[in-house]
Amino acid sequence: MTFSIIQKSQLEGADRIDAEYYQPEYLLISELLRRQKTQILKNLSNFIKKGIFDLSPDNYRSSGIPFIRTTSIKDPLLDLEEIVFLEAGTHQKNHSTSLQSGDLVFTKIGANIGDLSLLPSDFYEYNFSQNVAGVSVNKKAINFHYLFTYLLSKYGRKQIERRQMISGQGKLELEDLRNLQIVIPSLVFEREIESLIVESQRTKQLSIELYQNAEHLLLEKLGLKDFQTPQDLSYIVNYSDTKKVERVDADYFQPKYEFLVNKLGKKKELFKFAERINTSFKIEPDKEYNYIEIGDVNVGTGEVVFNKVVGKELPANAKIKICGGELIISKVRPTRGAIAIIPDEFNKDFVVSGAFSVFNLASPAKEFLQVVLRSLIGKLQMERPTTGTSYPTITDQDMENLWIPSVKVETQQKIADLVRKSHGARKKSKELLEEAKRKVEEMIEKGGD
Structure with missing residues (x-):
């Protein structure tokens, strides 16, 4: 049992008599800062x-x-x-x-x-x-x-x-x-920390630019770099087309969707490109799992984090086990671009939400596919099934039927190399930030610089 004995004179105002406020860890930090x-x-x-x-x-x-x-x-x-x-x-x-x-x-x-x-x-x-x-x-x-x-x-x-x-x-x-x-601290120490943060920001910006270069290379190879969708005010749809997809809402049949698909040239459906993982497993109620949900994917960078959750507290749809290296794609608000490659080190007791479609494929295909789906090619196709709904979601089948352009392996490799360099720069940026934090903490623990 951990406890603190507090003198009345130590209470920080009449409104702070809750025990949590006086935990030993907080008191130690308070005493260290006081000096x-x-x-x-x-x-x-x-x-x-x-x-x-x-x-x-x-x-x-x-x-x-x-x-x-x-x-x-x-x-x-x-x-x-x-x-x-x-x-x-x-x-x-x-x-x-x-x-x-x-x-x-x-x-x-x-x-x-x-x-x-x-x-x-x-x-x-x-x-x-x-x-x-x-x-x-x-x-x-x-x-x-x-x-x-x-x-x-x-x-x-x-x-x-x-x-x-x-x-x-x-x-x-x-x-x-x-x-x-x-x-x-001293001005010298402040400047030392500044140099680390500035370098962290620079490296993060490099990461962004490398990823943008990967997407630009893809669109350039497909002739879509300056792609503009047509803004037709009216269009005609055959009744047979509505029966085929069981949709009659006008938004679904906007010409821009077919216009994009036709621009892709040679292509194939996603299910022919990658294998979707569809295996659930039994959750042990008292075991701790590393859980990934939709909000854990950074839509700006494609980074993914996780939370530790005991099995009995996992949501009902936490059902897909991953072993590292998979590509996960959000089926909820899919055009936001919550699409990530699971780091290889995420390989023990990791579970993702059933709100993801999860695919297993090797490099350079997975990096290539991530860039395709986060680009206008993927977003516009994922937008189509969500039209006419108040809460935009798509199904695993919708995901598997997305058209993926056929691109030479050499180009896929160049795109994958840029994506990996982007991930490396992002990792370096975070390491520099952690180094700066560590230096600040060490300075305080030594009693100053």
């Missing part, structure tokens, strides 16, 4: 506030001022793949919540409370939603690269975890953020 030169986050910031209240999605645009929502805060080095934008006018009306590159955003509410991202230099200005806490960093008071890394380290995360107010869904109070203790 160091610190400032509260409020004193290192221009402001800490929540974002625009109750902004309708009708205001979202495909370009303009980036608008940060909780769905964007998955990677500490913010992913811009699924970002939405605001018009300049909407942004100006809400200029009090304007942030700049180098500022920080936290998930304030929901399942991933306390998640943190650094706003990149891709854009100068940003804005953010009401479920996000924004920190406008006083860049004259502290190096924002160091501050970001410190808050990602266990000494930042554990403070956030400790201060998190549990009530229903759970939320992170702004006052809790303002009172976070920040260890102030």
Whole structure:
């Protein structure tokens, strides 16, 4: 049994008498920070506030001022793949919540409370939603690269975890953020951390560019680099065609779908290209499994993570066992591009949701197929079966019937090489970030730099 004995004088205010707040781990961290030169986050910031209240999605645009929502805060080095934008006018009306590159955003509410991202230099200005806490960093008071890394380290995360107010869904109070203790190191140490974060950002950008090169190579070889779908206002469909697919909704028969398929030239269905895994297995109720669900696939990068879940707590559709190297494709909202190659090291007690179609195939075919399906070739074909429905899903059969262009093995290999280099650069970026966090933690544990 682990317990703490707390003197009345140690209680941090009358509203904090809950035992969880005084766990030994938190007390040790608090004592370690007390011995160091610190400032509260409020004193290192221009402001800490929540974002625009109750902004309708009708205001979202495909370009303009980036608008940060909780769905964007998955990677500490913010992913811009699924970002939405605001018009300049909407942004100006809400200029009090304007942030700049180098500022920080936290998930304030929901399942991933306390998640943190650094706003990149891709854009100068940003804005953010009401479920996000924004920190406008006083860049004259502290190096924002160091501050970001410190808050990602266990000494930042554990403070956030400790201060998190549990009530229903759970939320992170702004006052809790303002009172976070920040260890102030030397300028030399701040610059050392900055160099690691800058290199991590550069390597991540390289990863993005390598993947884009793979997709560009594919589209160029197929003559689809500047592909535009026809915007027909009217079209005629034979009754026999509607009977064949048992669909009569106009959206399904939009000419753009057949136009794309015809542009692919020589092709074959996915089921002739790869074998789908369709074997479920018996879950042991008391065994711990590594579970992958739809939200664990990063649609911007194709990265996949997992959660440890005891068998009896797994969802009913957690039924497909994987051994590493498989290609998984989301059947739910498929056009988002939640398509990933399972890392080879994910080979022990791994289970994926039945909301994925899972295929087993070797390189370079699996990397090639990932690029095809995440490109307009796959997304447009996966869009077609979901038309006319309020909750877009497709079936395993829909997936197996997707048309895959026939491309020379040499080209497939070039695409696969670019994808693997992209994955390697992404891994390196994460390693640099972890190195920066480790250095911050070691500095604090030594009592300063």
